């Protein structure tokens with residue numbers, strides 16, 4: 001569908017299943033070319049179809065993900081992977097374990113470190129030592145966040161502790177189990193971290209994201225919509241949206 005070679009690549013597909021297949025193709029191609037590639041994947045409902053598609057390919061024997069390094073984008077501050085509310089733990093159950101990814105090659109953000117500010121610097125240094133991200137698959141938050149880079153996040157932001165907005169807390173509360181309140185801080189990779197990836201794929205589905213996708217792709221880039229910063233790496237950015245999510249794009 002419509003692509004403008006002077007900017008990012010936009011692919012509009014009929015439905016979520018087709019979006020998931022294309023995103024899975026991006027991971028499969030990267031893992032095929034570079035078996036030990038560093039790949040970042042998002043959490044949330046958007047990537048579920050992509051994860052299912054990838055697990056199915058692994059089960060059929062068409063794809064080997066056993067050597068890739070998976071980078072988790074974010075997690076709640078103080079919540080470890082064994083906690084039922086951990087985003088990393090969720091990713092482990094939803095995707096990493098069924099896909100046969102070596103747990104030693106899963107890189108969680110250091111959400112439970114006693115000194116998270118120092119720990120995120122180590123996380124970033126370790127990623128840089130690996131050569132940086134080959135591929136970053138990211139979702140679009142209802143408030144325009146990318147990973148947990150909330151509105152106000154700078155284009156050059158690095159991994160850090162952030163305060164979550166009320167909108168993100170409301171989004172998280174739909175999934176939260178057990179004791180409340182939900183931590184109002186998270187640890188996230190930065191926008192700058194994502195922009196350094198050699199390939200960036202933004203996946204978006206559903207009518208509920210249509211207006212935010214329009215703002216992300218058509219409004220001037222701004223910290224009001226952190227995902228819009230992805231366009232500053234336009235030559236490496238691919239947007240895959242289903243028709244519902246793309247319904248407000250001119």
Ligand code: PGA
Pocket residue numbers: 042043044045046047139140141142145146147
């Ligand atoms: P969702 O979350 O896929 O559950 O809509 C996306 C995000 O917040 O990044």
